Amino acid sequence: MRYIDKYRLRIQAHHINVRFLKDCYAGDINHPCPSPDNPMGSFEDFKKKQYRESNNYDHGWKNLLLEEQDCRCCYCMRRLNSTAGKINYEHIIPRECKGDEGLNEYSYYASHAPALHDLVEMADVFTMKKFTTQEDIEQEPKMPHITALANLAAACNGKRNSLSTYGCCCNNTRGNKRMMPVMLMPDADENVNYDANGILTITNNDGTLDAIIQELNDDTLKEVRAVWARLCQVQIDLTIVRSFSLRERIEWFKRAYHVTDFTSLPTEVRRYAGEITSNGSDFYWNAYSGGYPFSISGDIRSVPS
Ligand SMILES: [Zn+2]
Structure with a gap:
């Protein structure tokens, strides 16, 4: 794991996020479809080609995430192939989070990762806002966590030791469990260490990283x-x-x-x-x-x- 700077391409990311939200609010400014706080529908629509795919990262968010991460998995650092379809998209703040519990989780994540504090808010909080026109959305500094590109990271989605097998191999046991957002913390490169035997340790682990550390210390x-x-x-x-x-x-x-x-x-x-x-x-x-x-x-x- 290494630090992923979500500020370097924040303008491009904001542009893509806003373009998607404007489309959601286009039919009825008071009743967006899909609603930004719909954990499945919102992200599934955001994954559609017109938002995700483009050779230019100004227009397609898959290449924007890859550019931010130097084309490597946010966990294991394996090189990601942008054309092989083996990329998994991780929500740092889980997309199902909502309500009071969601706010509590947001406080935890935002207190650790400046980019989540500055660029992301809970989707149900965002959905309560009222806009007069679609252009109003451009003024919003924080995007709903379900689609906010500052809350997304690209991970590998294939077995590490085979070209042909599939199945997420990084962080596949997390679910909605809280996990310290190491890769969005500016001191990540000092706290994530590897020794000469390839063993990974994370010095500021608060206990929420135990499972991913175990996964990342497999033999391969x-x-x-x-x-x-x-x-x-x-x-x-x-x-x-x-x-x-x-x-x-x-x-x-x-x-x-x-x-x-x-x-x-x-x-x-x-x-x-x-x-x-x-x-x-x-x-x-x-x-x-x-x-x-x-x-x-x-x-x-x-x-x-
Ligand atoms: Zn990986």
């Missing part, structure tokens, strides 16, 4: 992070490694592990170079290259800004 992800921690010890420009040929990757791995014979490395290391795959593709390399967010705490902070 620890293996990925341990390999990248080793690779990062080689002085190299991490911004260019995505374009490495197989030969260049192998040379990099040999330097990182101090071996002259690449084949002497164990399979679970070699496969991340893209040399060994069951189906002839570079699955491991493509899914995890650019894994440089996994810098080791207190050691190398070789993360490009």
